[in-house]
Amino acid sequence: MISKIAVIGFGNIAKAIITPLFDKNLLNPKDVYCLVNTKKSLENIRKSYKYDINIFQSNSKGSEIIWDCKVKLLSVKPQQLKNIIELDNNNDNLLVSILAGVSLEKLIKRFPNHKCIRVVTNIPITIGKGLTGISWGDEITEDQKKLIRRLFENSSKIYEFPEDLLDIFLALTSSGPAIIALIIEALSDGGLSGGLQKKLSEELVMEMLLGTVNLIRETNLTTAELKNMVTSPGGTTISALRVLENRGLRSALIEAVVSASNRSKEFR
Ligand SMILES: NC(=O)c1ccc[n+]([C@@H]2O[C@H](COP(=O)([O-])OP(=O)(O)OC[C@H]3O[C@@H](n4cnc5c(N)ncnc54)[C@H](OP(=O)(O)O)[C@@H]3O)[C@@H](O)[C@H]2O)c1
Structure with missing residues (x-):
């Protein structure tokens, strides 16, 4: 007690x-x-x-x-x-x-x-x-x-x-939920654009996120291995990834975390 x-x-x-x-x-x-x-x-x-x-x-x-x-x-x-x-x-x-x-x-x-x-x-x-x-x-x-x-x-x-x-730590874990919420929202909008109802689209995105995290955890796959598993030559996934690389998503996420951390240092 x-x-x-x-x-x-x-x-x-x-x-x-x-x-x-x-x-x-x-x-x-x-x-x-x-x-x-x-x-x-x-x-x-x-x-x-x-x-x-x-x-x-x-x-x-x-x-x-x-x-x-x-x-x-x-x-x-x-x-x-x-x-x-x-x-x-x-x-x-x-x-x-x-x-x-x-x-x-x-x-x-x-x-x-x-x-x-x-x-x-x-x-x-x-x-x-x-x-x-x-x-x-x-x-x-x-x-x-x-x-x-x-x-x-x-x-x-x-x-x-x-x-x-x-x-x-704060940048990743405290700002992280807002970053993930934004990603969920954007992916759901992608589903909406393809004709899915908003609510269903959001549910699919969240189930997909949970399933992906659990798969990585349970199989000990590296993120690179998982990416390769679902990316076939000339297929849909490489087409999606190409757009993201082109628009700088990876760099944007890295910079977002670094920026949140720098901002936290300014508050000290
Ligand atoms: N929200 C988040 O996502 C999050 C996550 C992690 C950490 N934090 C940190 O957690 C802290 C609290 O956040 P919170 O979201 O729980 O805030 P909150 O719900 O607004 O709670 C703040 C509490 O402080 C009381 N308070 C304000 N001035 C006071 C005073 N002079 N004397 C005594 N009590 C006073 C408020 O009372 P009244 O209701 O009467 O004003 C309220 O009970 C923040 O410093 C934040 O940085 C927040």
Whole structure:
């Protein structure tokens, strides 16, 4: 069982991380102290969240209690960070930030009385299929690492990186879903152009994507081998691939990932 934890910003991603821990009895809702910004969110969560957690509006009477927790999950939007004032002077407490693009250096400046950990996760975490990259700050003990891994392992697969690789991890895994959504949309439009109904076309594209990923995984084929398997001389597939090479799809995708990573570095 994980003991008392504070959640600063109980929005979509925080709920996706915390709720599976309640579902699996790994965390007691009574041990969770959450902070939100608005009265509206506070009331919504009280009314419709399926677990009875301790929840406070930021700066309200009694809300300082969240700073007593040894572990804090920081999950406000990056632009809201300036409003969070540290009220803790126990130097062994942990602050785990999931804020995109906010570096450990910035976190340590803002929360000098905490040991900081930077986490990057992605939107599929909301269905328990996230990818989470963790960069440990200084002086985090092995027991503390175990505890933090337990927070994320029920909703995502965990990868641990030095911080300078978190930008490219973010580019691939956090921007990736938007890139894939765009590809699904474009391929579906291709089906639509050929006379398929939009919904059917989209379903075919998604089933094809899932089948292809599973085939590569289950057979250990390389991507080049799979490509060769379905590309016959003078056939339809080489005709399609020729168009994509001509229009620079491969280079566009590489540059898209590099660009997202560079943008993430600019936020640091
Ligand atoms: N969305 C994604 O795809 C994604 C993926 C990975 C990581 N992230 C990261 O996850 C973080 C949270 O994103 P989200 O999508 O969960 O955002 P969200 O749903 O908007 O949640 C933000 C939460 O922070 C609260 N908050 C705002 N200002 C506060 C303050 N001064 N004190 C206390 N609480 C405050 C908000 O309360 P109110 O509702 O009252 O305003 C809300 O509960 C972001 O930093 C983002 O970079 C997002």
